[in-house]
Amino acid sequence: xxxxxxxxxxxxxxxxxxxxxxxxxxxxxxxxxxxxxxxxxxxxxxxxxxxxxxxxxxxxxxxxxxxxxxxxxxxxxxxxxxxxxxxxxxxxxxxxxxxxxxxxxxxxxxxxxxxxxxxxxxxxxxxxxxxxxxxxxxxxxxxxxxxxxxxxxxxxxxxxxxxxxxxxxxxxxxxxxxxxxxxxxxxxxxxxxxxxxxxxxxxxxxxxxxxxxxxxxxxxxxxxxxxxxxxxxxxxxxxxxxxxxxxxxxxxxxxxxxxxxxxxxxxxxxxxxxxxxxxxxxxxxxxxxxxxxxxxxxxxxxxxxxxxxxxxxxxxxxxxxxxxxxxxxxxxxxxxxxxxxxxxxxxxxxxxxxxxxxxxxxxxxxxxxxxxxxxxxxxxxxxxxxxxxxxxxxxx
Numbered sequence: 038x039x040x041x042x043x044x045x046x047x048x049x050x051x052x053x054x055x056x057x058x059x060x061x062x063x064x065x066x067x068x069x070x071x072x073x074x075x076x077x078x079x080x081x082x083x084x085x086x087x088x089x090x091x092x093x094x095x096x097x098x099x100x101x102x103x104x105x106x107x108x109x110x111x112x113x114x115x116x117x118x119x120x121x122x123x124x125x126x127x128x129x130x131x132x133x134x135x136x137x138x139x140x141x142x143x144x145x146x147x148x149x150x151x152x153x154x155x156x157x158x159x160x161x162x163x164x165x166x167x168x169x170x171x172x173x174x175x176x177x178x179x180x181x182x183x184x185x186x187x188x189x190x191x192x193x194x195x196x197x198x199x200x201x202x203x204x205x206x207x208x209x210x211x212x213x214x215x216x217x218x219x220x221x222x223x224x225x226x227x228x229x230x231x232x233x234x235x236x237x238x239x240x241x242x243x244x245x246x247x248x249x250x251x252x253x254x255x256x257x258x259x260x261x262x263x264x265x266x267x268x269x270x271x272x273x274x275x276x277x278x279x280x281x282x283x284x285x286x287x288x289x290x291x292x293x294x295x296x297x298x299x300x301x302x303x304x305x306x307x308x309x310x311x312x313x314x315x316x317x318x319x320x321x322x323x324x325x326x327x328x329x330x331x332x333x334x335x336x337x338x339x340x341x342x343x344x345x346x347x348x349x350x351x352x353x354x355x356x357x358x359x360x361x362x363x364x365x366x367x368x369x370x371x372x373x374x375x376x377x378x379x380x381x382x383x384x385x386x387x388x389x390x391x392x393x394x395x396x397x398x399x400x401x402x403x404x405x406x407x408x409x410x411x412x413x414x415x416x417x418x419x420x421x422x423x424x425x426x427x428x429x430x431x432x433x
Contacts, residue, residue, distance in 0.1 A: 048154050055157035059136060062161065062420055063170035067129045069427040070121055076100065077173040081119060084111050093265045099275030102175055104266040105218040110173070124173040132170035132177040136160060138184035139381045142191065146348055152388045155409065159384035162413025163308045164420055165377060175220065176377045182220035183378035186229070187351060189213060193233050194346045200243050210247050214255040217262050221270075221368075222378045225358045227255055229345050236344045283369035285360070300363065300371035301327075304356075305387075307373040308380045310416045318412050322405070325390030326383065330356070333389065349389075352382040 073081060079098035086097060092108045110127055117123035143156050160166050169176045189209065196206055213230065216223040234248040270276065285300065286292035305326055306319045334353035341347060345354050359379075363370025370376075391409065394402040 045150070048151060049149065052149065052154045052157055055154065055161055056136075056140070058417070059157065059161045059167070060133060062167040062417070062424065063129065063132055065421070065424045065428060066167050067122070067125060067171040069171070069424055070431050071171075071427050072431075073121060073124070073173065077124070080107070080173060081124065083107075084114070084119060093269075095269045095273060099273060099279060101221075101270050101273065101276045103178070103219050103221060104269075106175060106178055106220075121173075125171050128172055128174065128177045129170050131181040132166070135177060135180040135184045135381075136166075138181070138188055142184065142188050142348070142381075143385065145191065146385075151406075152392065155388045155391075155406070156381075156384055158410060158413045158417070159308075159387070160381075161417040162415075162420075163380060163384075164310050164416060165308055165373065166380065167420055167424075169374070169377060174374075176374055179220040179222045179378045180380070182216040182223040183226065184381070185216060186213070186223065186226035187348070190226075190229050190233065190351060191346055191348070193230065193344070194341070197233065197237055197241075197244060197344075200241055202243050202246060206247065207250060210251040211254045214251070214258040217258055218266075220378075222375075225355050225362075227259075229351065229354065231255070233344045233346060236342065280369045280372070281366060283372040283375070284366045285363040285370050287364060296371060297360075297363075303371055303373045304376055304379055305383055308383065309413065310419060315412060315416060318408065322387045322390060322409065325393060325405075326386040327390075329390040329393060330386045348382060348385055352379070352386065355379065355382070 079100050080096075080102065082098060083092070083096050083100060087094075089108065089111060092111060093104045096102065106127075110124065113127065114120065114123035139160075140157070143153055147153060147156075169180075196203065210230070214227060217227060231248060231251055234244050234251065237244040284296070286296045302320070302323070305323045306316055309315050309319055330349055330352055334347070334349035337347035338345060338350045338353070341350070345351055356379075359368065359370060359376070362368035368375075387409070391402060391405045394405065
C-alpha cells in the first residue's frame with residue numbers, strides 16, 4: 038500500500054506549485070511583448086521629448102510618476118533603445134520581489150498552513166497582480182514599498198524590546214523613508230515606524246535614538262521628494278482633474294456614501310477579475326473580511342501596547358489615511374490600480390474572515406473555502422489563457 042502524503046506535506050507541495058505558477062504567469066505576460074498602451078506611450082513620449090534631468094519637472098500629457106523611479110527606468114531602458122521589455126523590466130522585478138517579501142510576511146504571521154496556500158492562490162487568481170508585473174507604471178513599485186514598510190513595522194515588535202543600538206537597524210531607519218522616492222503610497226506608511234517608537238517607554242534610549250535618526254532621515258527624503266517630484270505633480274492640473282472623480286465626493290450625503298461604498302468595494306473585491314460573476318462572488322467575502330479588519334485591528338492595537346505592529350492594525354491605519362486623503366481630494370479612493378498596494382492586506386483579511394467560521398460554523402467554513410479556491414483557480418486559468426493568446430498574437 039502506497040504511503041499517503043501528510044496534509045502539511047501536501048500543502049507544502051501545493052504552495053510551492055502555486056508560487057511557481059504565479060511567477061510563470063508574470064513571466065509569460067512579460068514575454069508577450071504586447072504593445073504599449075496609452076499611458077505607457079505618453080511616458081515614453083516624455084523620455085523622447087524631455088532631457089534626462091527634465092524628468093524631475095512637470096511631465097507632459099498629464100502623467101504622474103515617482104520621478105526618481107522614472108529616471109532610473111529611463112536610464113536603464115535607454116541602453117536598449119527603449120525596448121518594451123526594457124521599459125517593463127523594473128516593474129516586473131518589483132512585482133516578483135513584492136511577492137517574495139509578502140510570502141515571508143505571511144509565513145511569519147500565520148505559518149505555512151491552509152491560509153498560506155490560499156494567500157498564494159490569491160496572487161495567482163488576481164488579474165491585476167500578474168497584469169501589473171508587465172506594465173510600464175509605478176504600481177508594482179508601490180506594492181514593493183508597502184511590502185518593505187510592512188515587513189519592517191512587523192519586525193518592530195521584536196527589536197523595540199532591545200535597549201541596545203544595532204547598526205543594521207540604524208541603517209534601516211536611515212534608508213526606509215527613501216521608499217517615498219519610488220512610491221507615492223509610501224507616504225501612507227511613513228509615520229508608522231515613528232509612531233511605534235514614540236509609543237515605547239521613554240526610558241528606552243535605543244528607541245529614542247532610532248526615532249531621532251528616522252525623523253531626520255524622513256524630513257530629508259520628504260524635502261527631496263517634494264522639490265523634485267510632489268510639487269510638480271500637484272501643479273499638474275490635467276492630472277488633478279482626471280483623478281478628482283476618483284476621490285470621495287462631499288457634494289451631498291448621497292454622493293458621499295455612494296463614492297465611499299464604491300471605493301471600499303473596489304478595495305475589497307476588485308482584485309480578481311472585472312467580470313460581474315466574479316465580482317458578485319467576491320463580494321460575499323467582503324462582510325467577514327471587513328469585520329475581521331476592524332475587530333482584529335483594534336484588538337491587536339490594544340494588545341500590542343497601542344502600537345501598530347500587526348497586519349490588521351496596519352490596514353486599519355492605512356484605510357483611515359486613505360479615507361482622509363480621499364475626502365480632502367489629495368489622493369484617489371475609488372481607483373483599484375492606485376490601491377494595488379493594499380491587495381495583499383485584503384487577501385489576508387479574506388482568508389482570516391473565512392477562518393472565523395471554522396469553530397462555530399464548520400460547514401460554512403468549508404463551503405466558503407471551496408468557493409474561494411474554485412474562484413481564484415478559475416480566474417488564474419482565465420489569466421493564463423489570456424496571456425497565451427497575447428503571446429501567440431505578438432509572436433506568431
